[in-house]
Amino acid sequence: MIVITGAGGRLGRAVVDALLERADPASIGVSTTRPEAAAALAERGVRVRRGDYDDPSSLVDAFADADRVLVVSAPRIGPAALEAHRVALDAARTAGVSRVFYTSHVGADALSPFPPAVTHAATEVMLRDSGLPFTALRNGFYADTALRMATTAASGGELRAPRDAPVSWTFHRDLGPGIAALLLDETLELPAVNLTAGEAFDMAALAAATSGILGREIRHTVIDDEDHAAELTRGGAPEMAARMSIGLFQAARQRHFGIVDPTLADVLGRPTTSLRDVLAVSLAEAEAEAAAQGAAA
Known part of the structure; x- marks a missing residue:
């Protein structure tokens, strides 16, 4: 069992x-x-x-x-x-x-x-x-964070974030079946396995991808760590969440999150989910919702 x-x-x-x-x-x-x-x-x-x-x-x-x-x-x-x-x-x-x-x-x-x-x-x-x-x-780091940041940037025209480095943003839709396959593999004896997306994005690449999908410029602006935390708390985020977000960017700068490993794709027997593809859907849904709210106002 x-x-x-x-x-x-x-x-x-x-x-x-x-x-x-x-x-x-x-x-x-x-x-x-x-x-x-x-x-x-x-x-x-x-x-x-x-x-x-x-x-x-x-x-x-x-x-x-x-x-x-x-x-x-x-x-x-x-x-x-x-x-x-x-x-x-x-x-x-x-x-x-x-x-x-x-x-x-x-x-x-x-x-x-x-x-x-x-x-x-x-x-x-x-x-x-x-x-x-x-x-x-x-x-790999869950892709929800990248999607949320890109959607927020799309609404304001700017992706504001601390200095960073590439992150292999990874989806639950891949991790679920990937982990299930490993659990069912009775020959597995490895003490550790990397389960990541097939590519890594930094904030500049995320802004560029968002711009390309929307057909308009989304600026990428690098801000100080503490300014980032202050913006989050002003937006209602708890202090602990703001400090955690700073830690994410600091760890990314130390190249902790940019590992790209083929294991998850190999286990799935298919490429891992494309961040660009999901981002395109998420942005389209956000744009449609904004349009609907504008029409109802």
Whole structure:
């Protein structure tokens, strides 16, 4: 049996959906803090059990009879996230899991200025020290961030961002089936796998792509890190989110996020999703919505 944690989240659910296309539902289990929200999966034959990082015994029960477990990184920060991951690994060991998969990041680094990257690096050390066979899935940076920045820039005619470097913006629509394929590969013994898009974009390239799609110039303006944080907080973002955004750009400048690896495309058996293609759709939808709002005003 393969058990997925965080099945109520976007990535966890994408993996479960992909597994359901390739495997017997009875061979799939999910661990979730809200089993009632996974009733549709239970109706399809998926084993649904409550699993809570704050209740270690519940995770042992959720992992029972599992050959492989995917630990989706906890939606927590710093020490709280590490404690959650430690609880999950202890539960996997107690339950007799044969291999643990963990959703890490290509930028995992103990010295990274991007806080989640530090957590991922520490968790990978925890995996190595656990005595459990494991595979760290080093996902590329989620493409939602790039799409959001481009859409905002399209509405104002300017993409304002700190100095940066290329990032391999990666889509859930690729990671879900890619991770599912790796979970089903019983020959896999690699301790780490990079799962990234097939190309990397910096902010200048993102602005250029947006300009090309819209047929009008979207300026790329480089601003100071602190000015970027101030603009975000003025727009209503929490201070922590603003500091996290600065960390993203600082880590990008250190070339932590620009890794382009063919593994995900190889596993999928097709090219990874094109950022330009999805951006074109997103921008068209945003333009249509703006036009509709203007007509209704």
